[in-house]
Amino acid sequence: MRLVEAIVDANHRALAGDEKAGLRLAEHADALPVVALTCSDARLNPLLPEVVGIPEEQFLWVRNAGNVVSHPLGSTARSVALACLLEGAREILVIGHTDCRVARQTISALLERLAALGIARESLPENLQECFALFGSEPQNVHTACEMLRNSPLISPRIPVHGLMVDLQTGRLDWLVNGYNTLPAVGEVALATLQTARQTVTDMREGMDYRVGSRAFSDLPVGQLVAEGADWLGARLNTIEELWQAMQETTRSETAVGLSAGPSTHKEVSEAASQSSRVIPVPPPLTFSKSRKPEP
Ligand SMILES: [Zn+2]
Known part of the structure; x- marks a missing residue:
């Protein structure tokens, strides 16, 4: 079970009365710390980060009125991005709340x-709705915030962006957006890295055409070194590409016999992601009557 799956599972078990329910932090060390975007509502203060089971020092907390992300390059996206870049947050949680x-x-x-x-x-500005970023539905607002962050060029596509709702009365957490579903496939990341490396070799070879005064760059000792480096890197990329193609062949034959059918191209990943975000249900207003017990 991945971090947020384990968080939701432990939360539901605890609410069902399981006294042993809790997050085993050691199992999720590579997913911590997290950065959470929540509303500035003071009623959240006694709830978080306790209901997610993450200690305060691993819970980087970004707050604004309504946990709104208005723009992929706005100040909230910037704060979340810097929590990842400077403080090492590995996963992003947008946590909306009831009422x-x-x-x-x-x-x-x-x-x-x-x-x-x-x-x-x-x-005051003409458009107050936009100025105060008012919204009508808490779950929809979480979906929008996740989408803004997911589309932010400041945030790596490898960092999952999850959407959750917390019930102020019970502390119950519910999934809205499963950020693991929109992560790029491992193969897609590997292919992109390979293409970048191939471009580097091309750039190095193109540099051979330059002239320094009356001499060709390739005739200078440094030019010869660059040429050797390009040849060395090019040869290794060829080997990696051959291995890659062999892996693809294996995956294709496995897919043919029904062992694997995951998305492999960027388009397929995007389609799978958009489908997954379409099918994640927006829960109805939560109506738990049981009050959350105050902590001693
Ligand atoms: Zn609020």
Whole structure:
């Protein structure tokens, strides 16, 4: 079981009364720390990170009103990206919550509050919906935030972006977006690396045509070294490509006998991802009557 699968499983078992339910951190060391984007609602303070079972030092917490990501290059995407780049977060969790006040807010109510604080309508932007990033559905807002982060060029496609909802009353976690489903296939990553290396060899060889004063670059000692390096790298890439093709042949024959049918091309991965995001159900409003026990 991967990290977030284990988190949700432990959470559900704990709510069902299993006193031994919990996350075995040692089994998930390579998926920690995580960065979580949540609402700034203070009612989350006693819940997180406890309900996900991750210790505070492994839980990098980014907060804003409504856990909104407005743009793939906006300040929230930047904070999440820097948590990955500078603090080593391995997985991203967007955790929405039930009864979010940002979702309950209307423009007219907001204008009344602003007026009561002496803020005139004329001094505000035209589109208040966009300005305050108001939304109508907490689950849909989590889906949008995950999509924005997934499409952010600042965040590696190898980092899973998950969407969860937490119930403020019970602490129950529910999946909205399974980020493991949208990770690129291992083969796709390997192929991209191979193509980059091949381009490097091409660039090195093209550099041979330069002239330094009256002498060709390839006639200079450094030029000869570069040529040897390009030959060495090119030969190894040929070997890797041969191995790669042999692996592809094996996979194809296994697929033919029904052993493997996973997506292999970028298009197939994208289609599988979009299908998976389409079929992940948005849960109805949670109606647990059992109150969460306060911690001692
Ligand atoms: Zn909220």
